[in-house]
Amino acid sequence: MNYSFLSSPKVKKIGIWGLIALGVLPQLPLIISWFLGIDSNWNHIAEHLLPKLLINTLSLVLLVVLGAGLIGTLLAYIMSHYRFPGHRWLNWALLLPLAIPAYVMAFVFLGWLDYSGLIQTQLRAWGVNMTWDARQGYTSLVIVLSLMFFPYVYGVLKPNFERTYPEMDIQAAALGAGPWRRFWRIQFPLAFPSLFLGMMLVMMETLADYGTVSIFNTPTLTTAIVSAWQDFYSLKLAMQLASLILLVAWTLFMVDHWVKVSRPRVLNKWQKITPTTLKGYQAWSIFVLVFTIFSISFLLPFIQLLYWAIISDQSFTDSKYWSLTINTLGLGLGAMVVILSVAVTFELLKRDLQAGRWIQRFSQLTLMGYALPGNVIAIGVLGILIGLEHQFGLTSGWLSQSIWVLILVLSLRFFILGQGPVSNGLRQISPQMIQSAKSLGASPLRLSTKIYLPLLKPGLIASSGLIFLEVMKELPATYMLRPFDWSALSIYTYELSLEGNYEGAALPALLLVLLGILALWVSQRRRR
């Protein structure tokens, strides 16, 4: 087939705006909802619910970003600057909390810490009366969410901390700055944009979280969206509430933009730092610290799930677990392929067109899906597709009830996870390199296989792992949009836990976690 028409700038321009339009699709219903009039329940909500919702949401976002930021930064510093026993495997094991779905983590934690939980029950049996209410206030909720989300900060920050800038270091040392001061004044500020990216991911995850806050029964904007729909039967109201989340996300992106332009450009002259090898008691105390965080955030919950799965009435040999696993795997791979190929196409187009301000600004909008709860995106896209079916007289479900729609929606939700690494990767490929390759007569195919792919590969592999993880954990959109008689591990976990059957839910949850470990292992293998 002849693809030469693709080279025309006009086609490329249409292509890029087409992709942007697709990317902002889920936000349209949110904006349109305001043109349908103010919902009649706004007064009631503003008077009785909104103040608390806003306070809860903002406090959680701030506290979690603080908690996850501190843990993530600390670990990134330790893992980049020191070597100690266990460093090799902890290096990637610290990403494992990402493999545990939020709602699973929440019920495991309450299973231990709540009044009727393991620890307090045992203490009472020993005559110790503890009156701590684990669900009250923000403390345990913030702990759970921070432990779940710190790997985002850790993951993006560590590569930056592994760099040192010899020229500056030498000058600073000459001026009498010690190693600690040099870190704070040189490495840290230069890594700040990455830290901010990590924190932004954490903030957006927290904003979109429904599973954890609903298990703690702490009302937030996300739970309010669901209850606007369930309690007030008003999709309009739900969309209007969701647009508040969108507003917060927009603000975050503007701050991110400001952070990027107001910081000095990262200098090219960096070297990999030489880590200090710790010995004796220092080595062991660092190991204990890191291992403790790893245990609380992954190992212990994992063991708990394992235990529940063993005592439950669910059996691993049941054939339905095969199909659930295959479906989950297929969905993850599908979304991964779509996100990464669209991200590469998108970024290449932007680069070819030397995209101006407008394209840059608008392309940022395609990343907002990450802050929106899955059901908001799902219902928006569903409405549009069913509308199209009506328009073209198609059988219902032809568009709206296929695995493709689900993949589309999940891709819209998690596009940021592909776009980031791809655009970072492309930045390393200088246009001159491409020009000289072309002038030497390299064919497009050769350009891709010899230059683009190898240079993009590390980023692509790392982000494919993350995308896979997020997609397989996702629940609301998957639950709403899946085809008939089609289920996945996340759905089955949810359906079993719905009736409080946590032991039963542990088996599919455990399979989810195992798939997640696999995905992380594959994506991290090259980096080790």
Place this chain on the structure above:
Amino acid sequence: MSLKSIFKPLGLIIATLSLTANTAFVQASDDLVIYSSRTVNLIQPLIDGFKKQHNINVKLMTGKDEALIERLKMEGRNSPADVLMTVDAGNLGLAAEKGLFQPLNLGPTEVVVPAHLQDSNGLWTGLSLRARTIIYNPKLVDVKSLTTYEDLANPMWKGKLCLRTSKKVYNKSLAASFVAHFGEQKTLEIFKGWVSNLATKPFAKDSEVIKAVNSGQCAVGIVNTYYVYRNQSKNPQSVAKLFWANQETTGTHINISGAGITKYANNKENAKLFLAYLLSNEAQKIFADLNHEFSIAQLVSKTATLPFKADNLPITKLHTEQFKGVKLMQIAGYE
């Protein structure tokens, strides 16, 4: 330009995935399509029983109530669904109000549903009963001090009450029944009293309320009975006991699981067969056994086997009064 070389492999991948993807929109026209908010494990045995009897293929799509209802609404006359099955009269009432059902006209069924447990316009019917009542810890509470739901607002229960979140539809329907029985003013007072009596903030699930009553975190709670039966069969040593509320007055609050035939059903006759099957003695027994619910058959049989006096409020009230009930819970600060 490297875009071209991306498109080729991409096209290939999409083609392969398309072939292997599990797209289920191609369906034989005589399949019975059910949208259900009852989860798979609670509905599959009923579907199996129906298939065995009638040899009709069934396609099931489970989802959350509001999502299924919204979907039906959007799909309109193109909808593949024949039957909508859901729990809670509020959801059924909502679907009826949005014009998603057609009259059932089931004709005579083995088990006859009493008038107050079906839609007054014959658009949907109840299929099984669930009771929501008081649970207490006998070590902490003298059973003689228990009377009604309303009484749990009494200051004597301060710091002793556990509730599930007001967002759960079971509580929304309970609230609706209060509005129907007592009026809005008194209902608000009850909720305010409940909130000030809470031992801890409301739980996400009934099973957690039961745990909390068992462990003594609270003395009394309000839950659906099947959770208690299920808990007792799993943990025989648990101490929490059921108390049938309002026996001297309005009767214990009941709700239904039910179903209706969708307005644009392609297989109306099969849908009727399915509902008639669900109202057979065989299916009613499955309902009761499967989830420790009560069957309609238990309610209507002459040898009254319901272990309590049930509220006989027209079940449609749970829909018509629900919105008021929800707002009152929110005003009272019941989260």
